[in-house]
Amino acid sequence: MCSYHPMVNPVCLVENVGSSFCVSDNAIRYLEQISQPVVVVSVVGLYRTGKSYLMNRLAGKRTGFALGSTIESETKGIWMWCVPHPNKPVHTLVLLDTEGLGDVKKGDSKVNDRCCPAPESSAWRFFSASTLVYNSRGTIDNIALEQLHFVTQLAEHIKVKSPTPAEGVENKEEEEEEDSQFVKFFPNFIWAVRDFSLELTTREKGPIKEDEYLDNALQLKKGIDDHTGPLGICFVFPMPATPESMSKLENLGEHFCDHVFTESRVKTLKGGHRVTGRMFSHLVRLYVETISSGNMPCLENAVVTLAQIENQAAVQEGLKVYQSGMAQVRSSFPVSADDILDEHQKWSQMATTEFMKRSFQDQEGKYISLLTEKVDEHYSELLGENASSSEQRCWQLLSKLSKGLNDGQQKGEYTKPGGYAIYCSHRDSVISHYQSQPGKGVKAEDVLEAFLSETNVEANFILQADNSLKEKDKEIQKQREKAALEEQQKKALEEKHKELQRAQQVEGKRHEERMQQMETKFEEEKRLQVEELERAMERKLAEQEDLIKKNYYEKAELMRQEIDQLKDEIGNISQSFFQQTAMPLIETGVDVFSKILHFKLMKSVLKSSPV
Incomplete structure (x- = not known):
């Protein structure tokens, strides 16, 4: 079931205004409505090379993205179309038409400042996608390879980790580590060649597949083998000149869409956390603001900032659940101590559950402690209100009875x-x-x-x-x-x-349940991190195998070292971080306000003691 109203047509997400970028507030507000995980597919390439045809096919529409001569080269920017994912229920497919890699009107075959956007802006488009479709026309020629070379060098304009000591200057080891880290975040890569007219055959092998054609073309381009991330699949689409080619084009279009829908994963952050539409809106705004300020986007910093935003919102959503549930109890005041305590236990647990749905990377328990603090503060207020209501009713009753x-x-x-x-x-x-x-x-x-x-x-x-x-x-x-x-x-x-003793028992059970929920959350985040590293290792292994086949033994050895490093990371993550490190920190923070609540109850007992 779609939690938002699907888009009828694409909207501008980021507009190029002169040399600056402007985020569309309407598009951001739309993304903020999407609480579902998103699969982000970005299509890049020259104008009038058939990008819009591919985008419309992926959206399951005949129209939407402008086709052919209706595209004006003056209208630069990133256009977005959000539709329900055709293969994954309760997921949203976000299609991005990333214009600007080149303008055919300018007639310049070189990849330079006149036909390319700022590298940083292209970089975040690249790393924000689950799948990147590079679209070209005719054949994979020198111009197309130059454009691809620009794409594969985008890693130089975005950082994985924030700078460490030495006044933010990276040493050679840090640079090499950066290069090895990028493979974790590279999107699936597809090269789509429109109006393809060549025969897929070579003298040595005879008939070949599209992927082999791509591999042969890359070997002819010096320097492309030095790309940072692994390249993927190639699709060729014939020119629709005859009924036969039209039918073939239609079948290829279906095959292309099926591949994209099946192979494109949910967009994830560093650490493997799944990105929702709401989170993607924060990422877009964060990246654009960073680039506009003249800084280099950093994936690690983006995750930290996004975690703060999401965790703060998770605290508010958890508190809202608690307050809404306890409002039903408040309307029945006065109630017994057992009744309000039972409801407190019930709704505080539901508040924690709601918090867990949105929070991530709260390893030190800062935000779960903040939620506990706010819940206990509200509960303390309710205890006071319930006591006042009870006192008022009791005196009214005695006044009536003692008339x-x-x-x-x-x-x-x-x-x-x-x-x-x-x-x-x-x-x-x-x-x-x-x-x-x-x-x-x-x-x-x-x-x-x-x-x-x-x-x-x-x-x-x-x-x-x-x-x-x-x-x-x-x-x-x-x-x-x-x-x-x-x-x-x-x-x-x-x-x-008795009230105090029962409150202590309930608080102990509540704390135990909270720790169990936190451990489950940590184990899930650990699983996502391991999956992220395993995917990166699979890519590295495939790349190593390819290097060995091409007799690049020295590079293959370097790749082996990177693979061993990934194995070590997986081994370290597999240790019980929650039990050894996180739980003591969380228990310390969460226990503070439980003690405050305990003190308030004890003070109430002391007031009732006979003089």
Whole structure:
């Protein structure tokens, strides 16, 4: 089920205005509605080379992206079309038409500043995609290879890790590590050649496949073998000149789309975290702002910034779930201590669950601790409101029940001989009816204690005025009054201790559940990191095999070292980081506000202790 209204037509996501870039607020707002994971497919290439045809086919539409002569070279920018993914339920396919690698009107075959956008701007388009489709026309010639060389050198204009010491200057080892890291983030690569008219055959091998044609073309271009990331699949589309070629073009189009839909993975961040449309909107704005300020985009910094944004939002969403759930309890105030405690446990757990859906890379537990703090603060406020509501209701009930008692006192019914016995009978009736009434809340015993303290003064006055009783009997009754008050004080205090004990038990269980949820979250993030590294290792192994086939043994040995490094990373991640490092940090942070809540409850108990 789509959680947003699908786009009818593409919209401009980033517009080139002169030498600067401008993010479309409307496009960003649209992306922010998408909570589903996104598969980002970016098509790049010269104008009027058939990019729009490919984009429309991927969108499952005949129109949308402008075709042919309707494209004006003056309109530069990145156009976006968001549609439900045809193969992956509850996923969104984000199509990006990245214009600007070249303008055929300018007639310049060189890859230079006049026909290429800023390298940094192209770089983030490259690394923001799950799949990059490079589109050219005719054959894979020198011009197309020059353009490809520009694409494969984009790694020089974007960083994986933020600079370390030495005033941000990288040494050779850091540069080599950067190069080896890029393979983790390279998108799937597809070369689509439109209006292809050559025969796929060679003198040595005879008929060949499209991928072999691509490989042969790359070997003819010196320097392309030095690309940072692995190249992928090639599709050739014939010129639609005859019915036969039209039919072939249609079949190839379906085959191309099926490959893109099947092989394109969900866009992930460094660490393997899946990107939603909302997160992608933050990435777009972050990259554009970084480039506009003249800085080089950094994937690691982007993840850190995005984690802060998402984790802060996750805290608010978790708190919103808790507040919304507890609002139902608040409407029923006053409620018993068990009732509000049970609801607190239920909704705090649901708040943590909601937080986990959006949070990521909260290894030190900063944001789960912040959520716990805010939940406990709100719970403390609710405890106060519930207590006030209970106290108000109890006094209202006693006021209503003791009306007859007050009337009798005003009429002097208790000041005559035998009046003390009548007063005690009426007062006991009030207490009995009060105790039988449900829904009094947490202050029922405290208010009854206060009521007995007040009536104890009245009772002693009436007792002393009752001439029907001897002094000895009066002393006995006086001690009974005192004992009854002390018994009620003891009962109220015991009730508070029970509340505190139950609260401690619930808090312990709540903390245990929270730690279990955090461990599950950490294990999931660890799994994603391992999968990311394993994919990178698969690419490196394939590249190493290719180098060995081409007798590039020295490069193959360097590749082996990078593969060993990836294996070591996988081994390190497989250790239980949560148990050894994260849990102690999280427990320390989370425990602080639990202790504050415990202190408030204890203070309430101490207030109820007899003097």
